[in-house]
Amino acid sequence: KQEVTQIPAALSVPEGENLVLNCSFTDSAIYNLQWFRQDPGKGLTSLLLIQSSQREQTSGRLNASLDKSSGRSTLYIAASQPGDSATYLCAVRPDAGGTSYGKLTFGQGTILTVHP
Amino acid sequence: NAGVTQTPKFRILKIGQSMTLQCTQDMNHNYMYWYRQDPGMGLKLIYYSVGAGITDKGEVPNGYNVSRSTTEDFPLRLELAAPSQTSVYFCASSYHQPNTIYFGEGSWLTVV
Numbered sequence: 001k002q003e004v005t006q007i008p009a010a011l012s013v014p015e016g017e018n019l020v021l022n023c024s025f026t027d028s029a030i031y032n033l034q035w036f037r038q039d040p041g042k043g044l045t046s047l048l049l050i051q052s053s054q055r056e057q058t059s060g061r062l063n064a065s066l067d068k069s070s071g072r073s074t075l076y077i078a079a080s081q082p083g084d085s086a087t088y089l090c091a092v093r094p095d096a097g098g099t100s101y102g103k104l105t106f107g108q109g110t111i112l113t114v115h116p
Numbered sequence: 117n118a119g120v121t122q123t124p125k126f127r128i129l130k131i132g133q134s135m136t137l138q139c140t141q142d143m144n145h146n147y148m149y150w151y152r153q154d155p156g157m158g159l160k161l162i163y164y165s166v167g168a169g170i171t172d173k174g175e176v177p178n179g180y181n182v183s184r185s186t187t188e189d190f191p192l193r194l195e196l197a198a199p200s201q202t203s204v205y206f207c208a209s210s211y212h213q214p215n216t217i218y219f220g221e222g223s224w225l226t227v228v
Contacts, residue, residue: 004158009156042222044208044219049216091159103164103174103175104159104161106158106160108157
């Protein structure tokens, strides 16, 4: 059974710092990995999606990497801002052909606080 | 662009009551999902649907039922509510090749 773990559980940094969030998964047979952002009282917003054949994806100040063989992904946030404060979740989709659909396995999330 | 819309946003139920969480999407997505999120935890899949008339169980289906009579709507039914069903419920949808998944804003349910 796939298990996804995110470290740290919470992180507090001053504005302007570069930071790294970690995600590890136990079964390397994945189709893709997604990073989501969740604001308090809101749903999840997809930030980056990395296919199993890719090594990284970038969007603005965000960079996500994937090392499938070691079961790890990192989300790098450059020049953090108070508006980045949110919970960040990673989720993996199993590589089960066309039957895996949206059967994502989520980590428990990292609560990020960026203070001015 | 409404995306995925869930109602109600908040609800308090008594033990043994039943209710339906409504979910509708306007993106013509084939795939729809219901997840629950317990405090400090990730999301767990309750049920999913790959198209109208087709539904299947996810990881935690006990105590819930779903139907998918149209592409747009995917209601989640709670029968005989129990305190263990206190959670935040998220509906989501995606295209036939589920890459990016779009989530609703959640429904907070408390069973007392």
